[in-house]
Amino acid sequence: xxxxxxxxxxxxxxxxxxxxxxxxxxxxxxxxxxxxxxxxxxxxxxxxxxxxxxxxxxxxxxxxxxxxxxxxxxxxxxxxxxxxxxxxxxxxxxxxxxxxxxxxxxxxxxxxxxxxxxxxxxxxxxxxxxxxxxxxxxxxxxxxxxxxxxxxxxxxxxxxxxxxxxxxxxxxxxxxxxxxxxxxxxxxxxxxxxxxxxxxxxxxxxxxxxxxxxxxxxxxxxxxxxxxxxxxxxxxxxxxxxxxxxxxxxxxxxxxxxxxxxxxxxxxxxxxxxxxxxxxxxxxxxxxxxxxxxxxxxxxxxxxxxxxxxxxxxxxxxxxxxxxxxxxxxxxxxxxxxxxxxxxxxxxxxxxxxxxxxxxxxxxxxxxxxxxxxxxxxxxxxxxxxxxxxxxxxxxxxxxxxxxxxxxxxxxxxxxxxxxxxxxxxxxxxxxxxxxxxxxxxxxxxxxxxxxxxxxxxxxxxxxxxxxxxxxxxxxxx
Amino acid sequence: xxxxxxxxxxxxxxxxxxxxxxxxxxxxxxxxxxxxxxxxxxxxxxxxxxxxxxxxxxxxxxxxxxxxxxxxxxxxxxxxxxxxxxxxxxxxxxxxxxxxxxxxxxxxxxxxxxxxxxxxxxxxxxxxxxxxxxxxxxxxxxxxxxxxxxxxxxxxxxxxxxxxxxxxxxxxxxxxxxxxxxxxxxxxxxxxxxxxxxxxxxxxxxxxxxxxxxxxxxxxxxxxxxxxxxxxxxxxxxxxxxxxxxxxxxxxxxxxxxxxxxxxxxxxxxxxxxxxxxxxxxxxxxxxxxxxxxxxxxxxxxxxxxxxxxxxxxxxxxxxxxxxxxxxxxxxxxxxxxxxxxxxxxxxxxxxxxxxxxxxxxxxxxxxxxxxxxxxxxxxxxxxxxxxxxxxxxxxxxxxxxxxx
Numbered sequence: 001x002x003x004x005x006x007x008x009x010x011x012x013x014x015x016x017x018x019x020x021x022x023x024x025x026x027x028x029x030x031x032x033x034x035x036x037x038x039x040x041x042x043x044x045x046x047x048x049x050x051x052x053x054x055x056x057x058x059x060x061x062x063x064x065x066x067x068x069x070x071x072x073x074x075x076x077x078x079x080x081x082x083x084x085x086x087x088x089x090x091x092x093x094x095x096x097x098x099x100x101x102x103x104x105x106x107x108x109x110x111x112x113x114x115x116x117x118x119x120x121x122x123x124x125x126x127x128x129x130x131x132x133x134x135x136x137x138x139x140x141x142x143x144x145x146x147x148x149x150x151x152x153x154x155x156x157x158x159x160x161x162x163x164x165x166x167x168x169x170x171x172x173x174x175x176x177x178x179x180x181x182x183x184x185x186x187x188x189x190x191x192x193x194x195x196x197x198x199x200x201x202x203x204x205x206x207x208x209x210x211x212x213x214x215x216x217x218x219x220x221x222x223x224x225x226x227x228x229x230x231x232x233x234x235x236x237x238x239x240x241x242x243x244x245x246x247x248x249x250x251x252x253x254x255x256x257x258x259x260x261x262x263x264x265x266x267x268x269x270x271x272x273x274x275x276x277x278x279x280x281x282x283x284x285x286x287x288x289x290x291x292x293x294x295x296x297x298x299x300x301x302x303x304x305x306x307x308x309x310x311x312x313x314x315x316x317x318x319x320x321x322x323x324x325x326x327x328x329x330x331x332x333x334x335x336x337x338x339x340x341x342x343x344x345x346x347x348x349x350x351x352x353x354x355x356x357x358x359x360x361x362x363x364x365x366x367x368x369x370x371x372x373x374x375x376x377x378x379x380x381x382x383x384x385x386x387x388x389x390x391x392x393x394x395x396x397x398x399x400x401x402x403x404x405x406x407x408x409x410x411x412x413x414x415x416x417x418x419x420x421x422x423x424x425x426x427x428x429x430x431x432x433x434x435x436x437x438x439x440x441x442x443x444x445x446x447x448x449x450x451x452x453x454x455x456x457x458x459x460x461x462x463x464x465x466x467x468x469x470x471x472x473x474x475x476x477x478x
Numbered sequence: 479x480x481x482x483x484x485x486x487x488x489x490x491x492x493x494x495x496x497x498x499x500x501x502x503x504x505x506x507x508x509x510x511x512x513x514x515x516x517x518x519x520x521x522x523x524x525x526x527x528x529x530x531x532x533x534x535x536x537x538x539x540x541x542x543x544x545x546x547x548x549x550x551x552x553x554x555x556x557x558x559x560x561x562x563x564x565x566x567x568x569x570x571x572x573x574x575x576x577x578x579x580x581x582x583x584x585x586x587x588x589x590x591x592x593x594x595x596x597x598x599x600x601x602x603x604x605x606x607x608x609x610x611x612x613x614x615x616x617x618x619x620x621x622x623x624x625x626x627x628x629x630x631x632x633x634x635x636x637x638x639x640x641x642x643x644x645x646x647x648x649x650x651x652x653x654x655x656x657x658x659x660x661x662x663x664x665x666x667x668x669x670x671x672x673x674x675x676x677x678x679x680x681x682x683x684x685x686x687x688x689x690x691x692x693x694x695x696x697x698x699x700x701x702x703x704x705x706x707x708x709x710x711x712x713x714x715x716x717x718x719x720x721x722x723x724x725x726x727x728x729x730x731x732x733x734x735x736x737x738x739x740x741x742x743x744x745x746x747x748x749x750x751x752x753x754x755x756x757x758x759x760x761x762x763x764x765x766x767x768x769x770x771x772x773x774x775x776x777x778x779x780x781x782x783x784x785x786x787x788x789x790x791x792x793x794x795x796x797x798x799x800x801x802x803x804x805x806x807x808x809x810x811x812x813x814x815x816x817x818x819x820x821x822x823x824x825x826x827x828x829x830x831x832x833x834x835x836x837x838x839x840x841x842x843x844x845x846x847x848x849x850x851x852x853x854x855x856x857x858x859x860x861x862x863x864x865x866x867x868x869x870x871x872x873x874x875x876x877x878x879x880x881x882x883x
Contacts, residue, residue, distance in 0.1 A: 039531060043729050045520065046512045046534060046609040050645050078725050080772055084745050089728015142745060144733065270772040272779070275616035275722055276607075276646045 003202040003240065005233045006211070007162035009171065009225075013154050013185045014127070014193040015058040021126045021152040022049035022092065022277075029130070029148035041150035043087040049277050051076075055152040056280065059099055059124045060290045061182040062154050065297065066175065068103030068122050070287050076124075076277040081269040084144050085128040093125035093155075095271035099280070105178065106299070107170035117171050118159040127151040154185075160199070165226035165233075168198060172222045177298055181323050189221050196225050200232045202240060215250040216260055228253040231260055301326055309339035319343050324361045325351070328368050335372030345375060349392060357396060366395045374402040382406070386459055417469065420453070420461055424469055427452045439474060446470060483564045483571065485509045486517050487549035498544025499632045504574045505540060506565065509550040510557050511578060511620075512609035513537050520611045521553040521562070524730035524756035526737040534609025535644065536578065536620050536637040543636045548574050555761045556613050556727070559823045560585050560814050565623060566593040576624040576633055582614045582719070583823065584807070584830020586621030587842040588814045591807040591855025594844040596876070598622045598630045601863045602837030603648040606641035613726050614719045615646070617834040627843070627872045631658050634869070651863060658869035666871055668693060668700040669800030673708040674829070679811060681849050686806050689846040689856045693804065696878045698871075701800055707792060710785055712824050715831040717771055717782035720820075724768025730756060763820050786835060793836045797861035802871055805829055807842040807855030829857060839865040841872045845879065 017027050023040035040047045063070055075097045078090035103119030129149040133142050156175070162168050176187040176194065187194040201213035216232055219225045231253075236246050251260035296304070298320045305316035305326075319329045325346060332342035350371065354361055374391060377383045383391065383406060391405045398405070427449055428435055438445040450466050486509060507513065510520035512530035519525040533541065540547065552564040557580045565577050566589060579586035581599045590597025599621035612618045620637060624630040635655035641647060670690065675683060690700050732738035732752035739751035757765065771779040796803070806829055808814065814826035824831070833840035839862070842855035860868040 042734055044531065044735070045518065045525060045528065045611040045729070046530070048608050048644050048646060050643065080725060080728065082728065082731065082746075082749055084731070084733050087729060087734065088725075089731060090725055270776055272721060272725060272772055272776075273783070278645055 001240070002205040003233075003237055004205045004207075005163055005229070006160045006201045006203060006213075007164075007168055007229060008160035008199045008213075009156075009158045009162070009168060010197045010199070011156040011158075011172070011175065012195040013062065013156065013179060013187055015055060015062070015152040015154060015185050016183075016193075017052065017054050017058050017152050019052055019054065020150040021052055021055045021124070022150050024050075024052075025150070027151050029127075029145075029151055031147055033132075033143070033145040034147060037146045037149070041087070042146050049092065051277055051280075052152065055124065057290065058152065058184040059122070059154045060282075060287075061184040061294070062156075062179055063100035063103065063122050064291055064294055065178040065182040065184070066103040066105060066119055066122065066156065068100035068119060070100045070282055070290075071098065072282055072284075073097065073279055074099045074123075074282075075279045076274045077271040078274050079125075079269060079271050083128075084142060085131050085149070087129065087146065087149055090269075090272075090274075091126060091128060092274060092277060093271070094123035096273065098123035099154075105171060105174045107167065107174050109170075110164060110166045115167070117161040117167065120157045120159050122154050122156050125153050125155055127153050160201075165229040168229055169222050169226040172196060172225060176222075177321055181295060181297055183295075183323075189219065189224075192220075196222075198225060198229055198232075200229055200236070201246070202233065202236045212246045212248050214246065214248065216253055217250060217263070218253045220255060224253060224255055227258060228260060231258065235260070295323065305329075305339075309333060311339055311343060315340075315343045318347060322361075328361055331368030332372050332375070335369060335376075337372050337375045341375060341379075345371065349389065353392070353396065359396075364396070365399060366392075370395055370402065377402055377406065381462055381464070384459070384462060386454075417465060420457075420465055420469055423453050423456050423461065424449075424466065424473065427456060428473070435474070483551055483567045483573075485519070485521075485550045485552050488516075488547050498542065499636055500540065501544035502546065503544070503576060503629070503633070504546045504548050505633075506548045506568045506574045506577045507537070507550045508553045508557065508565075508577075508579055510553065510580055510611040511537055511550070512611070513547065513550075516550065518611065520557060521555045522730070522756060522758075522761070524727075524732075524736045524753070525611070526756075528735050530609065532609065535606035535641045537609065539636050540578075540633075543632075545633075545636075551577070554585075555758045556611070556723075557582060557585060557618075558613055558723070558761060558764060559583065559817050559827070560588055561760070561817055563589060563815070565589045569593050569595060569623075569625070576622060576629055578633075578637070579621050579623060580610055580612055580618055581621035582612065582618040582834060583715070583827040584834065584840075586623055587807050587830050587840060587855065587857065588827065590623040591842045591844065591853050591857075592815070593623070594853050596624050596627045596630055596844060596872070597807075597842040597855070598624075598627075598634065598869070598872075599833060599840045600634060600638060601653065601839045601865050603646070604638045604652050604863070604865070606637075606644040606647060608641055608644045613723045614834075615722055615726065617715065617719060617722075617837075619834075627841070627869065627876045631655055631869060631873070634865070648863075653863055653865040655866065655869065658866050658873060664697055666698055666802060666867070667800040668698050668802050668804050669703045669796065670700055670804055671705045671708055672702050673705055674805055675702075677828075678806070678809075682806060682810050682854065685810075685847045685849050685854060686856075689806075690804065692846055692879070693875065696875060700804065703796060703799060705792065705796060707785075707789060710789060711832045711835050712828050714782050714786045714789060715835050716767070716820070716824055717779055718786060718835075720764050720768035721771045721779050721782075722768070724765050724772055727757075727761070727765050732756070760818065760820070760823070767820065790836050793832075793838070794861070797864075801860060801864070801867060803859040805857050805859070806847045807857040808853075810849050810852060810854060833859050836862065838862050839868050841868055843872060843875060843879075846875075 023038050025036045025038050076092045077095040079093045080090045098121040101121045104116050109115040127148050130145045179185050179187050198216045199213045201211045203211045216228045219228050252263040301320035302316045305311045320326050378388050394405050434445045512534040514533050518530040554561045587597040605620045622630045622633050737756050739755050742748035742751050812826040817823040817826050838859050840859045842857050846856040847854040
């Protein structure tokens with residue numbers, strides 16, 4: 001029987017606030033263990049949580065970036081369970097009254113059509129402490145690092161609208177782009193600032209029934225989310241085909257083995273309204289102020305790039321997916337680089353070069369101004385593209401201007417026709433066979449001859465002028 | 479020295495200050511209020527060896543206004559009820575003029591009434607809870623026991639008011655205790671609840687009626703009102719209170735502080751053993767009850783929260799008709815000091831929990847409701863944030879009483 005997968009995601013995103021959610025300790029979980037703690041986040045008797053306005057603003061930005069409706073009133077609950085990573089015996093989370101509801105993201109489906117996937121709600125919660133298990137001699141001990149306790153998170157809960165691993169991965173990529181755009185979080189699954197659990201169930205294709213779902217955890221990349229879902233669909237298909245029941249439980253993804261295995265269920269406790277953290281009441285004014293602070297989002301930017309800079313759909317998509325890339329692109333255009341050249345140079349030269357050097361586009365010393373200066377030299381035919389690549393590499397090492405580098409290296413393009421004429425004559429004399437072949441109409445040979453001439457000029461010749469000269473000499477059509 | 483009375487005696491309480499609103503006033507606290515470096519064990523083994531890292535806001539304010547902190551008296555476990563409480567003895571020994579008590583069921587008012595003293599629990603949300611080791615966050619407030627209503631006024635004036643570190647407080651329209659005075663309370667309307675009086679024994683009724691006569695003789699008229707849902711106050715308090723208590727006590731896991739049982743193999747085992755050894759019977763019963771509502775009967779908790787909203791609204795309506803409710807503070811037949819079960823506790827505190835449920839201010843006045851030598855206390859409750867009027871009435875009544883003596 002053909003089945004349809006029904007997939008929903010629960011995504012935890014660590015907000016990049018300077019402080020924790022209920023105290024002013026630094027939000028730096030990676031520091032020396034227990035260096036960012038205070039009476040509130042280790043919950044000494046008499047502590048009172050102080051809800052951070054900054055965390056609220058970050059969380060609200062995430063909600064708006066994901067097209068959610070901010071609720072005028074929301075509140076914190078106590079998620080009660082006993083575990084050493086939880087200093088209060090409960091976790092402050094918004095269970096009954098989340099910060100926002102009814103969001104959505106559009107993704108490109110496998111069939112190439114756009115699909116809207118709904119988000120049920122987004123709520124705020126504090127992270128728990130980190131446990132480290134060690135042995136001291138023969139004794140097993142557990143150490144608690146409270147640096148992470150109380151750091152601000154949002155949890156995004158989707159509707160079960162996804163039908164395939166593709167949908168889930170596309171959703172996560174779009175979500176990451178949107179959140180990074182508003183600057184509220186890093187959203188890296190690899191470094192743990194975004195965590196995703198997937199709920200998967202199968203039902204006969206065409207049916208609307210609700211079937212038993214299985215939760216899968218511990219995926220450390222977006223790709224792993226796809227693989228884990230694919231594995232789980234296959235596992236459940238086999239069960240159903242064999243007439244065995246699917247049992248509701250949680251499974252752990254093992255990236256080494258590329259499979260999931262059942263884990264002991266973590267006790268899920270009740271959620272009781274917290275009597276101490278005040279209700280969160282958002283005024284219309286506050287919400288519209290937050291909205292006005294949002295940057296131009298990727299979809300809007302993409303269509304503007306198509307209109308304003310005449311980029312193709314694809315180019316505009318690539319130029320708008322990352323806010324820093326988009327800023328770089330527009331800076332190049334402002335420096336009078338043509339939009340096509342700007343986007344191509346960023347894609348084929350700048351981004352690979354940054355990746356190779358592990359630099360961020362926002363931090364690199366190869367600023368848009370310097371890149372624009374280089375591209376202008378190509379445009380003016382002072383250097384050829386090959387030389388430009390070489391100079392571009394140097395620009396990551398020195399702060400000198402492209403013009404200075406050209407001067408030092410003596411790689412200014414030879415555009416002087418007389419000089420090129422001499423070089424070309426030598427090449428033609430040395431390659432009589434090729435010349436004959438070209439005259440007979442084998443146009444490919446032209447490239448070979450120009451290549452030889454480039455080589456003879458140590459790469460400095462202007463290939464365009466060489467091509468013109470060659471055609472003229474042999475009386476060919478250009 | 480006086481170890482029967484004190485959990486901790488301040489070694490340098492003897493340097494009197496001559497400036498400040500409370501200069502020279504001797505005060506005792508309870509060990510569930512943080513005083514820098516003092517043992518702060520809240521009457522429970524779960525906090526064995528725990529010393530406060532900083533002053534509670536109310537303590538900071540007492541110190542700044544020149545009060546002398548005598549020490550902390552012995553107290554009930556986690557401040558639930560007054561079993562084992564020794565405040566009365568500290569007063570009887572002449573060691574202090576006033577005391578602070580965290581009032582969650584009526585503990586402050588009960589201790590005051592039994593000792594023949596003035597007791598006052600302010601409106602919810604006007605005194606900082608920072609540094610107070612509480613149990614029922616939505617119902618508890620610091621309260622004052624004092625030798626007279628007059629002394630309670632400057633103490634309240636000192637400890638109440640916005641604390642920028644307690645985000646759960648009210649931020650505006652806070653009462654100005656400096657304005658409490660004996661002036662013009664003639665138009666104050668006093669009400670008594672029929673359903674509440676019906677619950678009293680004959681002796682209690684008579685003692686209470688005598689107090690009402692005294693009030694009438696001061697020119698205050700009383701009206702009888704019906705409040706059919708009156709019996710719900712203690713039920714709502716118990717369900718919501720025990721549930722909050724269960725959460726509040728979740729932090730006593732022996733991981734970071736307090737008593738840790740030895741010989742546990744796993745942390746779960748460590749939790750269970752440590753908590754089993756840390757808590758006494760009464761608190762265990764209360765926490766179990768709360769855990770029952772959290773884990774097994776959440777709808778009952780939700781129902782109690784809804785009922786609480788209804789009670790708040792009905793009380794508001796009541797306070798449209800009268801300014802002050804009068805009732806006894808204690809029951810004669812149920813002794814709060816010897817309450818051993820949850821039922822005992824709620825029987826003893828049945829008259830005081832209303833103010834905690836609705837967050838209203840409440841005072842208890844001595845020598846007005848008595849059966850022989852037993853003080854029951856005259857309890858006055860006013861609407862939320864009407865503290866100044868309540869204290870003004872209390873001041874006037876005590877003044878007239880003194881004149882009578």
